[in-house]
Amino acid sequence: MDILFLSVMAGGALVAGFVSGLTGLGTGLISLSIWIHVASPTFVVPLGATIAVAAHITTLTFVRHGIHWPRLLPFLAGGVIGMPIGVFLLPVLDREAVKLGLGIFLVAYAAYGLLVRVPPVVRWGGRAADAAVGVGGGFFGGLLSLSGPLPTIWAGLRGWPKDEQRGVYQPFNLMVLLTAAIGHYASGRVALSDAWLVAMVTGLAVIGAIGGLWLYRRASSAQFRRYVLVMLAVAGLSLVGDRLSALLSF
Numbered sequence: 001m002d003i004l005f006l007s008v009m010a011g012g013a014l015v016a017g018f019v020s021g022l023t024g025l026g027t028g029l030i031s032l033s034i035w036i037h038v039a040s041p042t043f044v045v046p047l048g049a050t051i052a053v054a055a056h057i058t059t060l061t062f063v064r065h066g067i068h069w070p071r072l073l074p075f076l077a078g079g080v081i082g083m084p085i086g087v088f089l090l091p092v093l094d095r096e097a098v099k100l101g102l103g104i105f106l107v108a109y110a111a112y113g114l115l116v117r118v119p120p121v122v123r124w125g126g127r128a129a130d131a132a133v134g135v136g137g138g139f140f141g142g143l144l145s146l147s148g149p150l151p152t153i154w155a156g157l158r159g160w161p162k163d164e165q166r167g168v169y170q171p172f173n174l175m176v177l178l179t180a181a182i183g184h185y186a187s188g189r190v191a192l193s194d195a196w197l198v199a200m201v202t203g204l205a206v207i208g209a210i211g212g213l214w215l216y217r218r219a220s221s222a223q224f225r226r227y228v229l230v231m232l233a234v235a236g237l238s239l240v241g242d243r244l245s246a247l248l249s250f
Contacts, residue, residue, distance in 0.1 A: 008038045009197065010204055013051055017205035019231065020055035021212025023224075024063075024166040025148045025173065026231045027052035027205070029238060045145075046184035049177050050198060051205035056174040058209045059166075062217075066163030067171060074127040075151055075172050078134020079141070083176065086142025099144060103239025106149055110233035113156075114226065121159035130154070137172060146239075147176040149232060162216075162224040 012034030020027040028048040035044040060067070113119060125132075133154040141147030151172050155165040184190065190198065216224065 005038045013201035013204040014208040017055050017208025018212040021209035022216050023227050023231045024170045027055050046189045049181040052177045054202045055205050055209040058206050059213050063163045063166045066167030074131035075134035078131040079138035082135035082138025083142040086139040099239045103236045106232050106236025110229045113229045122157040141176040148173045162221050
């Protein structure tokens with residue numbers, strides 16, 4: 001393995017970890033967008049899930065007071081229902097069309113959120129609405145490995161403090177990503193000879209997450225909201241860009 005490969009893998013882990021520490025999301029999206037230039041998707045996807053799990057566990061220890069189990073449980077229950085539905089519909093739905101639609105929605109929502117000075121607060125629906133969002137998050141997690149956007153948006157719309165927002169969508173994403181990581185390793189997608197690389201990128205992602213968390217702790221609620229919206233916009237643009245690239249190559 002040459003120095004370029006190692007540098008890209010190390011840099012991707014650090015950057016992805018930092019973004020995760022700052023916003024509580026985007027670990028896999030950032031790491032894969034960087035790593036894909038030096039390695040195959042089948043190789044880096046399990047690594048992305050691994051560092052995301054490590055980053056979530058690390059940062060959740062610092063925002064654990066924001067976790068309220070009566071609030072979180074409907075999301076988790078919905079995710080358990082939605083995930084197998086997404087997996088089941090994999091052969092039926094046009095994943096590229098779904099990616100494009102979700103990408104456009106994320107970009108539009110992020111643009112709206114960045115333009116609005118006083119964000120709306122949604123107080124209706126109660127736990128039933130929270131569970132429905134969990135079903136949607138689980139569905140997109142099973143179909144596209146994108147469990148985070150819907151619970152993240154909904155937690156923001158609920159108007160909860162920033163630690164409580166992360167206390168919802170981070171445990172939710174952790175559940176989905178941990179399930180995915182276990183599946184990857186059980187399927188033998190990561191060779192034993194790559195254990196040192198897994199350890200290296202995981203350690204660097206944790207270091208990056210601690211750095212991002214340092215900035216997060218110093219950010220106001222308004223600044224945190226902007227960070228999250230920018231991350232959602234990046235995710236949306238990535239999805240739209242993937243679809244447009246596929247269409248142009250065709």
